[in-house]
Amino acid sequence: MASNKEKRIARWYFGGLASAGAACCTHPLDLLKVHLQTQQEGKMTLLALTKNIVKKQGVLALYNGLSASLLRQLTYSTTRFALYEIAKQHVNADSFYKKVAIAAVSGAAGGFVGTPADMVNVRMQNDIKLPLEQRRNYKHAVDGLYRVYREEGVARLFSGASTATSRAVLMTIGQLSFYDQIKMMVLRTSWFKDNMTTHFLCSLMAGLIATCITQPVDVMKTRIMNAAPGLYSGISDVFTKTVREGPHAFFKGIVPSGARILPFNIIVFMLYEQMRQNFGYLPKEE
Secondary structure, rough: OOOOHHOEEEOOOOOHHHHHHHHHHEEEEEHHHHHHOOOOOOOOHHHHHHHHOOOOOOOHHOOOOOEEEEHHHHHHHHHHHHHHHHHHHHHOOOHHHHHHHHHHHHHHHHHHHHHHHHHHHHHHHHHHHHHHHHOOOOOOOOHHHHHHHHEEEEOHOOOOOOHHHHHHHHHHHHHHHHHHHHHHHHOOOOOOOOHHHHHHHHHHHHHHHHHHHEEEEHHHHHHHHHHHOOOOOOOOHHHHHHHOOHHHHHOOOOOHHHHHHHHHHHHHOOOOOOOHHHHOEEEEEE
């Protein structure tokens, strides 16, 4: 019989808190991913890029844009985790296709809500590789949001919303629905219990899936958000221009993406499950 810890249900805000905690650990890898994805030419490797940033800007430059990354998780991840958990409880998501459908809707909502912070995050991370006269120099995430609103208009805050939302749909399917499904399958065996070993294994497998299915959209989202106004006319334009660089262009930065998503996913679900088991609530008896 399952213990009270195993029966507990997560509160709606646990996903956002767990994601913010994970972002603090993996932010340098996210920054490196953005730099690789926005390279129009050149073949700078992950190691060479890291050395270049540290040499020119210092180690703390790897945490450039951390405030925007935290704001993004507190908007984007809180929304998608909350909607997913609430819907899952009310819909009785006993089948995988229901989990996928709920994850898709939750991811779309989270992606849209998190777009302004995501755009500022991309800009702040990419700022250090621009010439001094071209840098935006946002003081922090809120300053970035205000300056984009004041200088470029409210519509610009949602630049890249279509690709951000598409990526969020795929990411949420890969993370949440696959995590739930894999966890359910392994717990049906006699080899696993609802413990940290299971949480680690399931989050690792879900992270691998999420990395593979989101990378092409992630590349296009990053390019749109970091582009100067007028560079791309829309999603079809960025797709066409990326295709011209070759199919591999859609997978630029996949190594740092995977290196970020895998530990990020593991940390998120390890924190999330610990919060659920220790601070969640027991379902009402029927």
